[in-house]
Amino acid sequence: MQWTLVIPLKPLARAKSRLAATAGDGLRPGLALAFAQDTVAAVAACAAVRDVVVVTDDTLAGRELAALGARIVPDAPGEGLNAALRHGTAAVRAGRPEVAVAALNADLPALRPLELARVLDGAAQFPRAFLPDAAGIGTTLLAAAAGTELRPVFGTASRARHAASGAVELALDGVDSVRQDVDTGEDLRAALALGVGPRTAAAAARLLIAD
């Protein structure tokens, strides 16, 4: 089965605010862009993915991610993450109503295409399924099969809320790169230990120089 992935991305100047202690205002937007670029590049290289949509109002990120093959959908609702995901999914299904969709965070710089394919193959067994983040509190991926609404409830404690919404939690080993979102400096260290993509590696090296 082939999936359309929908990736939400905040305007870079406001993104990754919890990384303020790790990356100052001058470097954080570039770091957030690097995370998104490495995420989108890995998604585009995944055999289970048919296409990638990024929901963002950020002009620079839109240009850079389009160059990696993403279709850019403006965040027309402007009402936060879940509204952006509903909007992106509706834009996809307006053209192709029978497509399977999965929402994925833009902050997965260690993402590996083969691990993403394993998660999507697992999700294909259920109408709605999700993958908890590395911390075990949030969610990095929420999938909906053809004909099923996504019904995203990302945000605080979204693992419990996605479970309560009836989505099946995927119990998979060996998919750490899909779980490793980066919210804090500690998360960034964990992602670097897993091995990040080239843009994040370069941006993280700039952090060390600026230290």
Ligand SMILES: Nc1nc2c(ncn2[C@@H]2O[C@H](COP(=O)(O)OP(=O)(O)OP(=O)(O)O)[C@@H](O)[C@H]2O)c(=O)[nH]1
């Ligand atoms: N399009 C869009 N994406 C969003 C919005 N809010 C969050 N996101 C994206 O949703 C994903 C998960 O959000 P977070 O992990 O909290 O990232 P963040 O909001 O940049 O991080 P903090 O500022 O530290 O909360 C990331 O890919 C964000 O860029 C929004 O209002 N619109």
Ligand SMILES: C=C(OP(=O)(O)O)C(=O)O
């Ligand atoms: C939006 C989410 O991410 P985070 O906890 O990284 O903000 C989530 O886990 O639902």
